[in-house]
Amino acid sequence: xxxxxxxxxxxxxxxxxxxxxxxxxxxxxxxxxxxYAATTLRxxxxxxxxxxxxxxxxxxxxxxxxGEVLDKGIKIVYETVRARxxxxxxxxxxxxxxxxxxxxxxxGMLHHGDFTSANMRIYGQIPESAxxxxxxxxxxxxxxxxxxxxxxxAAGELRTDASTTIIRLFVIxxxxxxxxxxxxxxxxxxxxxxxxxxxxxDGILAHQESN
Amino acid sequence: xxxxxxxxxxxxxxxxxxxxxxxxxxxxxxxxxxxYAATTLRxxxxxxxxxxxxxxxxxxxxxxxxGEVLDKGIKIVYETVRARxxxxxxxxxxxxxxxxxxxxxxxGMLHHGDFTSANMRIYGQIPESAxxxxxxxxxxxxxxxxxxxxxxxAAGELRTDASTTIIRLFVIxxxxxxxxxxxxxxxxxxxxxxxxxxxxxDGILAHQESN
DNA sequence: GTCTATATCAGGATAGAC
DNA sequence: GTCTATCCTGATATAGAC
Numbered sequence: 355x356x357x358x359x360x361x362x363x364x365x366x367x368x369x370x371x372x373x374x375x376x377x378x379x380x381x382x383x384x385x386x387x388x389x390y391a392a393t394t395l396r397x398x399x400x401x402x403x404x405x406x407x408x409x410x411x412x413x414x415x416x417x418x419x420x421g422e423v424l425d426k427g428i429k430i431v432y433e434t435v436r437a438r439x440x441x442x443x444x445x446x447x448x449x450x451x452x453x454x455x456x457x458x459x460x461x462g463m464l465h466h467g468d469f470t471s472a473n474m475r476i477y478g479q480i481p482e483s484a485x486x487x488x489x490x491x492x493x494x495x496x497x498x499x500x501x502x503x504x505x506x507x508a509a510g511e512l513r514t515d516a517s518t519t520i521i522r523l524f525v526i527x528x529x530x531x532x533x534x535x536x537x538x539x540x541x542x543x544x545x546x547x548x549x550x551x552x553x554x555x556d557g558i559l560a561h562q563e564s565n
Numbered sequence: 566x567x568x569x570x571x572x573x574x575x576x577x578x579x580x581x582x583x584x585x586x587x588x589x590x591x592x593x594x595x596x597x598x599x600x601y602a603a604t605t606l607r608x609x610x611x612x613x614x615x616x617x618x619x620x621x622x623x624x625x626x627x628x629x630x631x632g633e634v635l636d637k638g639i640k641i642v643y644e645t646v647r648a649r650x651x652x653x654x655x656x657x658x659x660x661x662x663x664x665x666x667x668x669x670x671x672x673g674m675l676h677h678g679d680f681t682s683a684n685m686r687i688y689g690q691i692p693e694s695a696x697x698x699x700x701x702x703x704x705x706x707x708x709x710x711x712x713x714x715x716x717x718x719a720a721g722e723l724r725t726d727a728s729t730t731i732i733r734l735f736v737i738x739x740x741x742x743x744x745x746x747x748x749x750x751x752x753x754x755x756x757x758x759x760x761x762x763x764x765x766x767d768g769i770l771a772h773q774e775s776n
Numbered sequence: 777g778t779c780t781a782t783a784t785c786a787g788g789a790t791a792g793a794c
Numbered sequence: 795g796t797c798t799a800t801c802c803t804g805a806t807a808t809a810g811a812c
Contacts, residue, residue, distance in 0.1 A: 373777085404778070408777070
C-alpha cells in the first residue's frame with residue numbers, strides 16, 4: 355500500500371508480504387492450469403517475478419504453498435456466502451436464504467477463479483497429508499449448507515423425495531463446475547446467476563403455468 | 566479369452582492385447598488418482614504387472630496413453646446415452662428422451678469411473694496438443710445434447726427463461742461431478758438416478774401440489 | 777529479502793538381450 | 795512381447811554470497 359521505502363538497493367524488494375501474496379496467486383493460477391505436480395517452483399517464481407530460491411524465504415515447501423492455496427479457495431467462497439445470508443432479514447424464508455447462498459457461492463467463486471478452480475481440480479490428486487489438513491475447512495462449509503437445507507426441509511420448503519445430502523452434493527457440485535465453463539461474454543453475472551437459480555429451484559422443464 | 570498357449574516361457578505373455586488393455590485401465594486409475602504429470606510410467610507398469618520398458622511395445626509415448634484414456638472416457642458415456650435413447654419409441658416425448666439420457670450418462674459414467682473421472686480431472690491440465698486431438702470427441706457429445714435440448718425447447722417442453730447452452734453446461738457438469746461423490750452404499754443406482762432426475766427436471770423446492 | 781550456485785534424485789524414453 | 799540397463803533432462807531443496 356505504501357511505496358515510500360527510502361534507501362534500498364534495486365535488487366532488494368520493498369514489501370516482502372506483497373511478494374508472498376504474488377507467489378500464492380501465481381501458484382494458484384499454475385496449479386489450476388497444469389496441476390500440482392506438473393507445476394514447478396521455477397515457473398511460480400518466474401510468474402511472481404522472483405528467482406526460484408527466493409520462494410524458500412516465504413514458504414517452507416511446495417506443499418505448504420499448496421495448503422494455503424487450497425484453504426483460500428474454500429474460505430473466499432464461504433465468507434461471501436455467509437455475508438450475503440447474514441445480510442438478510444432475520445425472518446427471511448429459507449428459499450431466499452438459499453438463493454443468497456447460491457448467488458454468493460457463484461460470485462465468490464467466479465471472482466477468485468484461480469483459487470477455486472485450482473481447489474476443485476487438484477484436490478483429488480494431492481498427497482493424503484495435504485488432503486487431511488485441508489479437510490477441516492471443507493467439512494465446515496459442507497456443514498453450513500447441510501444446516502441451511504435441513505432447515506428449509508423442516509419448514510416444508512424443500513422437496514422430500516430426494517435426500518438433503520444428495521441435494522447438497524449435487525447442487526454444490528453443479529455450482530462449482532460452472533467455474534470451468536462460465537464465460538462473462540455471454541452476459542452479465544447477474545443474469546447468469548438468475549438463470550442458474552431458476553434451474554436449481556424449479557428445474558429445466560417448462561411449467562404448465564408459473565405463478 | 567483362450568489360455569491354451571502351448572510352449573512359451575514363463576516370462577512371456579499369452580495375450581499382448583490383454584496387456585495393452587490392462588495398461589490403459591491402470592493408467593486411467595492412476596491419472597484419476599494422482600494426475601497426469603504425477604503418474605509415472607513405472608507406476609503404470611507396476612500396476613499392470615509389466616516392466617516400464619514394455620509399455621513402449623504397446624504405446625509410442627505417455628501422451629498416446631493419455632489420448633486413449635481421454636477418448637474412452639467420453640465414448641463410453643456417449644454410447645450408453647445413445648443406446649438408451651435409441652431404444653425408446655419413435656414418438657417418445659422429449660422429456661422421456663432426456664430422462665433416458667440422464668440415466669444413461671450416469672450409468673456409463675459410474676460404471677467406468679476411472680476413465681470418466683480421469684477425463685474430468687485432468688482435461689484442464691494437459692498439454693494443448695493432447696487437448697486439441699481430444700476436442701473432436703467432446704464436441705460431438707456436446708452437440709448431441711444440444712440437439713436434444715433444442716428439440717425439447719421447440720416442442721415447448723423446456724423452460725424458456727434460461728439458455729439451452731447454459732442448461733446443457735450446467736446439467737452435464739452437475740451429472741459429471743457425481744462421479745466424484747457417488748457412493749453406492751447410500752442406496753441403489755436406480756434410486757440415485759431417480760433422485761437426480763427429479764431434481765434436474767423439477768428443482769429442489771417443494772411443489773404446492775404435484776400432479 | 778533476494779540472488780547464484782549446486783547436491784541429489786527421479787522420470788521419459790531407448791537399445792539390445794532373451 | 796517382455797526384460798534389464800542406461801542416457802539425459804529437469805525438479806526440489808539447500809548453502810552461502812550480497
